[in-house]
Amino acid sequence: MPVIVMASPKGGVGKSTCAVLLASEFARMGADVTVLDCDPNKSLTRWASHGAPSGVTLKSDVGRSEIVPTIRSADGDGKIVIVDLEGVASQLVSRAISQADLVIVPMQPTALDAEIGSEALALVREEEEALGRSIRHAVVLTKTSAAVKSRVQKELEAQLSGAGIDVIEPSLVARAAFSELFAYGGDLTAMMNDSEMLTGGKVDKALANAQAFTEAVYERLK
Amino acid sequence: MSGSNRLAGLKARPKDTTVEEVRRVDEVGEARGFLDRSPRKKPGRKPSPRTFQLHPKVFPKVGEAIAAEAERLGITQGQLIELMWEKYEAHQG
Numbered sequence: 342m343p344v345i346v347m348a349s350p351k352g353g354v355g356k357s358t359c360a361v362l363l364a365s366e367f368a369r370m371g372a373d374v375t376v377l378d379c380d381p382n383k384s385l386t387r388w389a390s391h392g393a394p395s396g397v398t399l400k401s402d403v404g405r406s407e408i409v410p411t412i413r414s415a416d417g418d419g420k421i422v423i424v425d426l427e428g429v430a431s432q433l434v435s436r437a438i439s440q441a442d443l444v445i446v447p448m449q450p451t452a453l454d455a456e457i458g459s460e461a462l463a464l465v466r467e468e469e470e471a472l473g474r475s476i477r478h479a480v481v482l483t484k485t486s487a488a489v490k491s492r493v494q495k496e497l498e499a500q501l502s503g504a505g506i507d508v509i510e511p512s513l514v515a516r517a518a519f520s521e522l523f524a525y526g527g528d529l530t531a532m533m534n535d536s537e538m539l540t541g542g543k544v545d546k547a548l549a550n551a552q553a554f555t556e557a558v559y560e561r562l563k
Numbered sequence: 564m565s566g567s568n569r570l571a572g573l574k575a576r577p578k579d580t581t582v583e584e585v586r587r588v589d590e591v592g593e594a595r596g597f598l599d600r601s602p603r604k605k606p607g608r609k610p611s612p613r614t615f616q617l618h619p620k621v622f623p624k625v626g627e628a629i630a631a632e633a634e635r636l637g638i639t640q641g642q643l644i645e646l647m648w649e650k651y652e653a654h655q656g
Contacts, residue, residue: 343575350597372570405601409580416575431600435592436585442575464595471591472584474576562573 342372343442343562344412344422348465351457352428355447355483357384358519359554360425365528366555367421368396375415377424379403379433384523385425391526405433412440430460438468443561444478445509450485450494455501462506477561481554482512487546509557514550517542614641 345363347356357380364374376393378385378401389399403411408424415422424437438444444465448458458480465478480501485494494512501508513519518529525538529548532538592598610616621629633643 342570343573367570370570405599409585413580419570421570421573429600430592430595430597432589432592432597433600435588435595435597439584439588440578440580460595464592464597467591467595468588471587472579474578559569559573 342416342418342420342422344416344424344440345558345562346424346426346437346441346444347447348426348434348438348444348461349428349446349448349454349458350430350434350460351454352382354428354449354454354458355481355513356380356428357382357388357425358483358513358522359445359447359481360385360423361388361522362513362519362529362551363555363558364397364423365394365530366551367423368394369528369530372396373420374398375400375420375422377403377408377411377415377422379408379437380425380427382427388523388526391524393526394528394531405431405436408433408436409440412437434461435464435468438465438476439472441476441478443558444476445558446478446480447483447513448480448497450482450491450497450512452493455497477507479507479509479561481509484515485512487514487516507561509554509561511550511553511557513554514546516547516550518544518547519551617641617644 347360349356360376364376368374374397376385376389376397376399378399383401385399386401389397393399400411400415412422412424424441426434426437438461444461446458446461448454462478462480465476469476482494482497498508518532521532521538521542522529525532529544529551533544533548629640629643633640636643
């Protein structure tokens with residue numbers, strides 16, 4: 342079963358959020374999901390400490406020397422491995438990319454995110470060349486506006502498409518519920534059904550966005 | 564989207580994980596600035612749980628004499644200091 346790697350040498354672009362949303366939604370579909378938290382900030386470990394959804398197993402503190410064997414051991418029939426990487430340019434990142442069936446590069450629609458995120462895209466292409474096999478990769482724009490598509494976002498999408506880079510649709514909209522997942526743990530469905538959880542946002546819209554995003558990722562893994 | 568039967572359609576591509584391939588991946592990464600950033604361990608030898616480390620500073624002549632005497636007796640400088648300490652304690656009564 343596939344290995345999905347979240348990669349960007351820039352921090353704060355939404356790697357952990359993407360990982361949590363995909364892990365929750367694939368687990369809801371019945372997959373046995375293993376999430377590898379390779380980020381020293383331990384965002385996913387914090388999320389899981391509040392209660393990970395059924396079907397999600399978390400492994401923390403996976404370093405450079407352990408990443409390849411850990412991915413190999415977690416992989417298996419009916420299993421999906423999701424790797425959340427640190428937001429730096431490290432060998433841990435390059436090794437994880439080499440084991441991926443899909444590399445997702447989250448990017449906020451800003452020039453800085455695009456510039457730094459493009460380093461990850463370039464690395465994937467160079468690894469493809471060095472290894473003599475393709476590594477599927479795609480960009481997802483994150484923290485986008487629910488109301489309007491900014492000029493910068495439109496330009497960035499056009500540039501990425503023009504460069505032949507796969508851009509996942511839909512983008513992940515800036516939703517309070519996505520951030521609150523790290524405070525409450527669990528998944529968006531549980532959040533929607535629990536009136537005591539205060540998100541200050543529209544959980545149903547967030548869930549629809551997460552499901553559409555997961556569907557788009559699923560299509561790339563077939 | 565629901566139903567585990569859909570997941571059966573998902574496939575993983577075969578990937579080599581040989582030492583040679585990992586080395587190549589490291590090289591490609593390093594060329595682009597993706598370096599080994601694993602936290603470094605504290606340098607130096609770990610303190611022994613059996614012994615205690617002294618850091619005495621003495622005049623060169625005394626130091627040379629202690630080193631020479633330890634060598635003549637075929638013991639370590641630490642063992643010589645232990646002998647000296649025994650004598651000192653015996654002298655103190």
